[in-house]
Amino acid sequence: MWEAVQRIQEERPLVADEVREIGCYNGARGIWRDKRSTSDLTPSGNGVCVGISSRGKYEDEILEETGTYDYPATKSSTYDEGDIDSMRTALELGLPVFLIRDTNSKGELVQGKGPKRRVDRIEFLEDDPISGNLVFTFSLGGRMDYRLPADEEGSCFQARETTKREVRTKKRSQAAFRAAVVRRYGGKRCALCDAPSEVIEAAHIVPVSDNGSDDSGNGLLLCRNHHALFDMGKWCLEPTSLEVIPAKGHNLQSLGVPRPNVSHLKVTPNQEGLDWRWGQFARKSTHS
Ligand SMILES: [Zn+2]
Structure with missing residues (x-):
């Protein structure tokens, strides 16, 4: 056929x-x-x-x-x-x-x-x-x-090749990314709070606009609130301790974050993405 x-x-x-x-x-x-x-x-x-x-x-x-x-x-x-x-x-x-x-x-x-x-x-x-x-x-x-990105660890960054084929593979699917991230972390839970699954989203640690990939290791499950606050730069994960670090003028309480860190996660995000994001955060924000 x-x-x-x-x-x-x-x-x-x-x-x-x-x-x-x-x-x-x-x-x-x-x-x-x-x-x-x-x-x-x-x-x-x-x-x-x-x-x-x-x-x-x-x-x-x-x-x-x-x-x-x-x-x-x-x-x-x-x-x-x-x-x-x-x-x-x-x-x-x-x-x-x-x-x-x-x-x-x-x-x-x-x-x-x-x-x-x-x-x-x-x-x-x-x-x-x-x-x-x-x-x-x-x-x-x-x-x-x-x-879908394979389950084995990939890069948080997209390949930079510019052949036609590569360009085509960059077409993205938010739903496929979300499915991969849920599979990685094994549940529909916000990494920071206990929001219900209906409001859980997959956040890119290295944003797509900064050449971030759809690899599950570049993802973090967050509720809508914490996703939005993450994208606004109101908090970040310290890449070694995995502590939640609020931006200046905020604290965990004002951000509605009950957990001081995400070390409860059985699988952690890719280190390179966490490092990159922290670098961005540290440059923009004199964090508390
Ligand atoms: Zn949350």
Whole structure:
């Protein structure tokens, strides 16, 4: 199927009938599982998902070529559970899922309904532990342009190569980063307080604007308040003791920080990122 798609897509966008004939998608709703020919393959009978049609409804961070696609996993109806089960099955079997989007005649993505279709491959799927959504990573032409950072320790800084390929890998996904950071620290807890999981975010220690990477070691789980205060430079972690150091004019109480340090974390952030951030903090703030 993918080869058939590519043959046409190298020349021009597909039309809806071609997508159906090839077998990528044949439904009306967002998720199409080929129940007729695949329900026997799955113990649940839910079948295997083949294609997903995206018309902007669930789109979160879909970029031109890469991105994530959040699909709500917590809908109460069993229908959605079957859909999600069918997607998991596809990914477990190592089958790509096709992402069908609308384009104009030139092949440019359009919001809402366009006359033509673009078919991409979703290669990766996982739970976003915070939103409870499923996060897809796909890439145009089936290339793995964006992957979650591997669990092994990486750098807090992005590679500086400027080849086209490297530029493409820099496309980022906040949801994928968040999932990696939650996995690293093993829970949805603010490093500084006990805020509920609904308000937990993944903060970049070395900010993206300073060439920070999406490696989990460059991340810290913080509640919205402590994330905002971190980004404002109102506190920082001393990189050796891991003590929370307030900026001048603040103290732990005024910042609403119950813990004097983050040494309770079983896994700590990357040292190079902590060192870099501390350097920035020390330069800007005569801390108390
Ligand atoms: Zn907090």
